[in-house]
Amino acid sequence: MPNPALIGYWHNWNDAGAPYIPLTSVESRYNVIEVSFAVPVAGTDYNMQFIPDGVTQATFISQIQTMQSQGKKVLISIGGATAPIALDNITEKTTFINSMLTIINTYGFDGIDIDFEGSSITVSGGTISNPTDAKILNLINAVKQIMQSYHVAHNKKLLLSMAPEAAFVQGGMSAYGGIWGAYLPVINALRDSIDILQVQLYNSGSMYGIDGNIYTQGTADFIIAMSEAVINGFNTAGGMFNGLPASKVAVGLPACTSAAGGGYTDTAIVKDAIDYLRGNGPRPGAYTLSLSSGYPALRGMMTWSVNWDAVSNCNGLYSYAANYQRIFSAPVVCSTCPKPTNTISSSVSANSAILNWATNNCAIGYQVIYRKTGTTTWTAKNINSNIGYKTITALTASTAYQWKVRSKCSSNPIVWSAWSALKTFTTPALKFESNETVSNQLLIYPNPADEVLILKLFDRDEIKSVSVFNSTGQQLNSVEINSAAESTCVNIKSLTAGFYFISVMTSTGNIFQQKFTVAK
Numbered sequence: 001m002p003n004p005a006l007i008g009y010w011h012n013w014n015d016a017g018a019p020y021i022p023l024t025s026v027e028s029r030y031n032v033i034e035v036s037f038a039v040p041v042a043g044t045d046y047n048m049q050f051i052p053d054g055v056t057q058a059t060f061i062s063q064i065q066t067m068q069s070q071g072k073k074v075l076i077s078i079g080g081a082t083a084p085i086a087l088d089n090i091t092e093k094t095t096f097i098n099s100m101l102t103i104i105n106t107y108g109f110d111g112i113d114i115d116f117e118g119s120s121i122t123v124s125g126g127t128i129s130n131p132t133d134a135k136i137l138n139l140i141n142a143v144k145q146i147m148q149s150y151h152v153a154h155n156k157k158l159l160l161s162m163a164p165e166a167a168f169v170q171g172g173m174s175a176y177g178g179i180w181g182a183y184l185p186v187i188n189a190l191r192d193s194i195d196i197l198q199v200q201l202y203n204s205g206s207m208y209g210i211d212g213n214i215y216t217q218g219t220a221d222f223i224i225a226m227s228e229a230v231i232n233g234f235n236t237a238g239g240m241f242n243g244l245p246a247s248k249v250a251v252g253l254p255a256c257t258s259a260a261g262g263g264y265t266d267t268a269i270v271k272d273a274i275d276y277l278r279g280n281g282p283r284p285g286a287y288t289l290s291l292s293s294g295y296p297a298l299r300g301m302m303t304w305s306v307n308w309d310a311v312s313n314c315n316g317l318y319s320y321a322a323n324y325q326r327i328f329s330a331p332v333v334c335s336t337c338p339k340p341t342n343t344i345s346s347s348v349s350a351n352s353a354i355l356n357w358a359t360n361n362c363a364i365g366y367q368v369i370y371r372k373t374g375t376t377t378w379t380a381k382n383i384n385s386n387i388g389y390k391t392i393t394a395l396t397a398s399t400a401y402q403w404k405v406r407s408k409c410s411s412n413p414i415v416w417s418a419w420s421a422l423k424t425f426t427t428p429a430l431k432f433e434s435n436e437t438v439s440n441q442l443l444i445y446p447n448p449a450d451e452v453l454i455l456k457l458f459d460r461d462e463i464k465s466v467s468v469f470n471s472t473g474q475q476l477n478s479v480e481i482n483s484a485a486e487s488t489c490v491n492i493k494s495l496t497a498g499f500y501f502i503s504v505m506t507s508t509g510n511i512f513q514q515k516f517t518v519a520k
Helices: 057-069 090-107 134-154 184-189 220-232 267-277 319-328
Strands: 005-011 032-040 073-080 111-116 159-162 206-208 214-216 233-236 239-242 250-254 300-304 353-358 365-372 379-383 389-392 400-411 414-416 423-426 437-439 442-445 452-457 463-469 480-483 488-491 498-506 511-518
Touching (some): 032 111, 073 159, 134 184, 184 239, 206 220, 220 233, 250 267, 300 319, 353 365, 353 400, 379 389, 442 511, 452 498
Parallel strands (some): 005 032, 005 300, 250 300
Antiparallel strands (some): 233 239, 353 389, 365 400, 400 414, 400 423, 437 442, 452 488, 463 498, 480 488
C-alpha cells in the first residue's frame, strides 16, 4: 500500500448528487481506489459478481491497468450498505471464495476491501480471540483462503483493507453482542494480513473513548479518540482487543455533508485532529492522547467517496484530497503570504454566482468580499479552509457586481495577503416559462390556470396575505390558500372560467396585484 495513503471509494453507478466519473478520471492525489461494490447475485448463496457500469469489461480492465501504471492500487470493495453477506455455512463460504477469486483475477484487482455492514457480521457468543459464530469463522477462513490462492497464483500479496462502521469496532467498548464489536474477532484473526483498517467515523452517533468519556461524531475529539482506540486497543466484555500499529490505521470520513447521514467534519477541524494525532500540532479539543508524542506513522485518510469529492458544491472541488495533501505533505515555509489569483465568475445565475481563484500552499483560509458596482458597501464571506471557490447567493438579477479575495496564512497572529485583482460579473435577468407571468417581484403561474395558482416572491420578502377578486371587484372567500417556505399555492378549483385579480401583501407591507385567467 502507498504510504501515506489517500483512499477513496469509487461509485460503479451514476448518482444525481455525485455523478459517475471514469475510473481514469479519479483525482490524481488518490493513490488507493476502492471500486464499489462486488455484490451477491440475487437468489444465490453468495455467488459474487461485479459488472462495470457505463463501460465494457475490457475497457474497465484497461482503465485499472492505466491506474496501476501510475503507481495506484485498485481494490474491489465487497458488500456495502445495501448488500448484506452472511456466510452461514460451508456451501456459502465456498461459493463466495470461488466467485471472488474469479472477479479478482478477471479484472486484475490489487486487493479486496471488506465492507460488510448490517446483519452481515453479528456476535452471539465466544470472545474476540475465540469466536464461535459461524458467519464470523467462515468470513475469516474465506479471506485467508482467497489471499492464499492469490499468492500461489501471482506470487505476491493480495492487499486487504476493511471499512467497518464504528459500532462494529469501537462500539465494543459499550457492549459485546449483536453488531457491537462484531468486527473485532475478524480484525484480530486477520491482523497480520490487514494493510489498512479505515473505520467509518460517520453515521455513528456518539461512542466511548478509551478514557471512558463519550465523544460525538463530527468533532476533532471523535476523530482522535476513535483513532487512538484502534491503535491502543481496549477492553470489552468479549475480552481484550489488542490494537493495530498506527501504520495500518487510516481516518475514514465523508467528503461532505451530502455524502453521509452524519459525521461530516470541516476540513480545518480534520487537519487539527490529524495533526495532533500525528504529533504535529496542539490538542484541538478535550481529548488527550495517552501517548503524548502521538502517532507519526498514521497511514492516511479514507473518504466516501471520490465521486462526492469531485462535486464542486460538496464543500468545494476535491477539498478532501486537498486537505489530505496539506496534512501529509511536508510543511510549507512561507516568507510572505501570496495573494490569490481570481478569475471571472463561473456559473452565474440570476440570484447566485460561484467565485473562483487559484489557491496557494501557505493559505489556511480566504476572505471574499463583493458589492454591487457603483456602491461602497462590501459584503464579506470567510472560508476557513484552502479551497478555491465560494458560492454566494441572494444576488439581484440583471445587476453588475465587483469582487476580490485575499489569503489568510496564519491565525495567531492573523496574517493576510494583499487583495487580488478586482473582478466583475453581471447576473442575468430572471427567466420564466412561457406560461408564467411576472410583475415587479411577484411570479404567478401557470397563467391561464385550471385548479392551482402558484405564487413566488423574488426579493426574499414573505407573503403575509392573499386575496382574490372577480372581474367586478368582489372579493372571493371560496378559494383555499396554502403557504410554504418557497411558494404559496391558491386552490382555484371552485372558480369558473374567466379572468380574476389577485392581491398579495408581504410581511414588509408591499402590495402586488396581478390579473390571471381561469381556463376550464
